[in-house]
């Protein structure tokens with residue numbers, strides 16, 4: 001089902017070390033077999049050891065990037081990752097309303113694995129009020145789900161309950177990621193008439209930089225290629241599991257996952 005001409009777009013921050021953010025998204029888009037494009041929201045200076053600095057781009061250049069992409073190569077599916085500040089979110093939401101892509105995947109990036117805040121505290125309100133309701137699917141990890149709802153997530157039962165709360169905020173589907181819990185790596189997909197559990201063994205690996213970015217861009221690429229939501233998540237869960245299994249040591253800290261595709 002690969003189609004190198006199907007356009008996909010990521011709206012996210014740049015990770016200079018290539019493991020997360022825009023770079024992980026584009027690698028995933030290519031590996032799944034779509035044509036990847038990017039709107040950069042912020043530049044981070046980071047590597048496998050941490051995030052050292054962040055510079056947000058202006059809302060003007062974000063608007064211009066959106067226009068340049070959508071006026072020429074309208075993407076079939078769009079993913080939003082790190083959005084950083086409140087004004088940027090409003091700009092992105094306005095542009096998305098204007099161009100109305102078929103699929104919008106929102107990965108509500110808040111804190112990097114290394115503990116650096118990638119969403120300014122004052123931006124949280126706009127994320128919840130404007131971006132989450134327009135998502136086709138939102139993919140919070142447990143700390144992000146807790147931030148969004150104010151409710152603790154410590155079990156699969158909590159994931160179901162809190163996922164339902166997020167669904168009530170307006171997105172069509174919620175994928176609650178269980179990477180931060182203990183035991184098997186269990187993700188839960190919730191929609192109006194949909195409830196699916198995706199389970200994999202927990203792999204004992206230290207190199208998990210960019211797992212969330214990779215999973216959400218894989219879902220984006222599969223939706224763009226025409227898979228339905230359950231299939232898109234199933235194939236993406238396999239993709240991230242194998243990407244973690246074959247993750248590798250590069251750099252001095254938490255290395256990246258491995259992008260390649262050979263599963264159907």
Ligand SMILES: Nc1ncnc2c1ncn2[C@@H]1O[C@H](COP(=O)(O)OP(=O)(O)OP(=O)(O)O)[C@@H](O)[C@H]1O
Nearest residue numbers: 113141177178179180185186202203210211212213
């Ligand atoms: N050790 C692991 N073994 C197998 N699967 C894992 C492991 N850790 C995470 N996963 C899976 O990876 C995906 C990403 O989950 P996670 O909850 O780690 O997202 P995240 O915290 O947003 O990632 P990131 O830290 O990159 O932002 C999920 O499908 C999760 O189940």
Ligand SMILES: Cc1ncc(COP(=O)(O)O)c(N)n1
Nearest residue numbers: 013014020021112113209210
């Ligand atoms: C630009 C950018 N976007 C997202 C992440 C989250 O990824 P992780 O939690 O694996 O650090 C990141 N580190 N950098």
